[in-house]
Amino acid sequence: MKTLESKITKPKERFIKEYVCSGCNMTVTQKEMEIPIGPRKGEKITANFGCKCADIKLAEEAKKTRANLQNEKMKQFFDYYSLINESLKAATLENYEPTSNELATAKQTITDYIQEFDGTKNLLLVGNYGTGKSHLSVSVTKKLMEQGKECLFLSLPKLLTKIKETYNNKGVTEDELLEVIQRVDLLVLDDLGAEHKTEWAITKLFEILDNRAGKATIYTTNLDSKELRERMNERNFSRLMENTEVIKMNGRDYRRREF
Template sequence: MSTSFLLETYAKRLRLPAIKRVYKEIAHDAAERQIPYEEFLLALLEQEVQQRDANQIASRIKHAKFPSMKTLDQFEFSAIPSLNKPKLLQLARCEYIEKAENIMFIGNSGTGKTHLSIALGKEACHQGYSVQFWTAAKICNELMEAQSQKRILQLERQWLKTDLIILDEVGFVPLSRTGAELLFQFCAARYEKGSMIITSNLDFTEWTQIFKDEQMTSALVDRLTHRAHIFAMNGDSYRFKQSIQRS
């Protein structure tokens, strides 16, 4: 059997696809430049590590179920001059996740709240954190279904293991009384245990429209805003501006 055949066979058995793919090119380069064996081996292992890191990032992003792919580089900060760009870029380092702090984007529709939440979520995926993206309406439906099947505690334990939950569109769709109570329980359960990014088109004073009860609303807002980073997203609709430009 040839050396190449054995190398590819062993790489496959050991599950080293990157080494299997690049070893010939790196070996040729090492021979031409008379690279020491240790450096040649290091170059091969680096390729495998980089590929595995990339695969894990891709897996975390897929598991997060983002509705679209957005980055901070794509966001037009000039559209909202009052937005604290340096603070957002600092938050992209994800230290807030280690501290179980929240981020809240509150403001008009179309100002980029979802864009920024996805962008920060992707940064978290790149840095090794588990992320899940939900709309408020969808997570309420999931919670109500779990309650009817008597697996609500199991579901909450599962979500508590997630490093970052993104809860989008709080207040966009009216919630049932049961859905609002379950959403309250879920958010309260993550208090000081796991980070959340929340977007809403309603000021906190209007959240009674969502949770139907002033006392419950006050208790939830108190928990969510404690040690939270709050951004006011007030301005003209970014999507509307884009539509005008296209026209």
């Protein structure tokens, strides 16, 4: 019995040339081949062997698809867990318009922070109401999520309320919420000092700060250092300031700049 291999008619081949493909940098052998069977029998075609351009294109398309899915997953995660005001959802770095030199410097510092992001450095945005601290903080999360980073924006007063709510419902548990807060690449804790000063709030804040040790966090506050220290207590304030750069943002009320 003849083997299957012996029954297959191999095409006639003629070597044409060998070259290095400029697209994939692989050595390619070009041959002329004659179709041995079928309606195109006898027809000669030119075939290139060794080129990886098609494989590379497919791999790049697959990588792009994965990146798009990852970005969409990051956005869904952010939308699900973040506690963000409706007015901040449209905030971007591009549509932030500084109203003073100090705010322009703050925007540049934020831009540099995004470009140099290593997942470890903290920022504390300090200034009076309406200067765009929350706006710039949200902008950082959006830029980093475009890079595939996991980010979270939480108003501290709302977060503490949310944690209390977990004690009485069957939705997101406190442990789940704190685990998410701990693991994200960047956490924004907005409006420090606006929460009610209770022993429970101070203890819970320390737990959050302690869990974030060594990971990037951005804080915003309307209080000065003396007020913030008194509000948080010395232990929390000390933990807050570890590896943290302070950005001062005082100026005209950004939200009323049109007037």
